[in-house]
Amino acid sequence: MSDSELAATAQALVAPGKGILAADESSGTIKKRFDSIDVESTEDNRRDYREMLFRAEGAGDFISGVILYDETIRQKAADGTPLVEVLEKQGIIPGIKVDLGAKALPFSDGETVTEGLDGLRERLAEYKGLGARFAKWRATYSITDVLPSRNCIDVNAHALARYAALCQEAGIVPIVEPEVLMDGDHTLERAAHVTGDVLQSVFAELYREHCRFEGLLLKPNMVLPGYSAARQASDAEIAAATVRCFRWTVPAAVPGIVFLSGGQSDESSTSRLSEMNKLGPHPWQLSFSYGRALQAAALKAWSGQTGNVDAGKAAFLHRARMNSAARSGSYTSDMESARA
Ligand code: 13P
Numbered sequence: 001m002s003d004s005e006l007a008a009t010a011q012a013l014v015a016p017g018k019g020i021l022a023a024d025e026s027s028g029t030i031k032k033r034f035d036s037i038d039v040e041s042t043e044d045n046r047r048d049y050r051e052m053l054f055r056a057e058g059a060g061d062f063i064s065g066v067i068l069y070d071e072t073i074r075q076k077a078a079d080g081t082p083l084v085e086v087l088e089k090q091g092i093i094p095g096i097k098v099d100l101g102a103k104a105l106p107f108s109d110g111e112t113v114t115e116g117l118d119g120l121r122e123r124l125a126e127y128k129g130l131g132a133r134f135a136k137w138r139a140t141y142s143i144t145d146v147l148p149s150r151n152c153i154d155v156n157a158h159a160l161a162r163y164a165a166l167c168q169e170a171g172i173v174p175i176v177e178p179e180v181l182m183d184g185d186h187t188l189e190r191a192a193h194v195t196g197d198v199l200q201s202v203f204a205e206l207y208r209e210h211c212r213f214e215g216l217l218l219k220p221n222m223v224l225p226g227y228s229a230a231r232q233a234s235d236a237e238i239a240a241a242t243v244r245c246f247r248w249t250v251p252a253a254v255p256g257i258v259f260l261s262g263g264q265s266d267e268s269s270t271s272r273l274s275e276m277n278k279l280g281p282h283p284w285q286l287s288f289s290y291g292r293a294l295q296a297a298a299l300k301a302w303s304g305q306t307g308n309v310d311a312g313k314a315a316f317l318h319r320a321r322m323n324s325a326a327r328s329g330s331y332t333s334d335m336e337s338a339r340a
Helices: 003-013 027-035 043-054 083-089 120-129 150-169 188-208 235-249 266-278 292-302 306-326
Strands: 019-022 063-068 093-097 102-104 112-114 134-141 173-180 256-259 285-290
Touching: 003 063, 003 093, 003 134, 003 173, 003 256, 019 292, 019 306, 027 043, 043 083, 043 292, 043 306, 063 083, 063 134, 083 093, 102 134, 112 134, 112 150, 120 150, 134 150, 150 173, 150 188, 173 188, 188 235, 235 266, 266 285, 266 292, 266 306, 285 292, 285 306, 292 306
Parallel strands: 019 063, 019 285, 063 093, 093 134, 134 173, 256 285
Antiparallel strands: 102 112
16 A cells, blocks of 8 residues: 555544544453443443444444454444444444553553564454554553653553554554553643653654654543642643644644543543644644543443433434534534534
8 A cells, every 4th residue: 555545544534523433442441331331241242332333323424433343343243244344334444453452561660561563464464354444552651750761651652653664564554542641640731741752752763663654643642630630720721731742742744633532521522622623723633532432421321222222322423423523623512412
């Protein structure tokens, strides 16, 4: 695949009014989500739940791509149609999580490095055959007074760039996800400093490893005060700090920044993205690649009952529509009650 085809896919993923649904929860994470609604995490239940989201009528108006987990990209809908085909019929691009998780970093203070590079070239070729056109790899960093360490920042940046280069070689658009976790009591300023350090290191490695910036997307955290910080910040302050941090560190050649929600409430995730877009135009599209903030309401409305599938779809479409409005900075909280 040529550089221009990679760039075209990356641009399609951040098309105006659209964003990405992260539905790539690992087996452990989806079990936690199902535990919260008292539903057993069986292969059929996972299929039914995800099929409900993927079949929501008109989802393709707001959702450009869906990130799948290894099990899901191989799964068929109840009627035998491959789930990848269900997405394609909606005009939605299938993607795949390819990292194998964050593992303890030796000789560190509880930090992690994300694994999954061994055999990745072969796995990417297989996923391409199964219909994946983009991929995701997530690294995580914790903030304390002394962390993240330089070592944690460097090893994860290196792995993210190795992954991104292999994806581009395979004709797959890499979503590069360095997530600075917002647990703790740090200030907004400290979050901006750490996020800036992490991004600067990630882009230096991507450059060194010859990645095509036009053919990748960045999936970062928003810059937030720690969830237990004494002083929280307004959505406008968060938007200003986040945009400033990215202007300092993310090259203009990158077509889009697609945020993770990271434990923010559904409405905060939407409102803060909208505030950022109000500050535009920006060099890159500012969009979403939410997991929890797109799914929490739908999961609850469904609660594992076939009779609730329409309610689950409606809850998902509502959040998708709200985030679509945030893409142009036109979201307002009174839109929450005007449910179609
Ligand atoms: P959240 O939006 O729930 O943080 O999930 C996004 C994601 O894909 C994390 O890797």
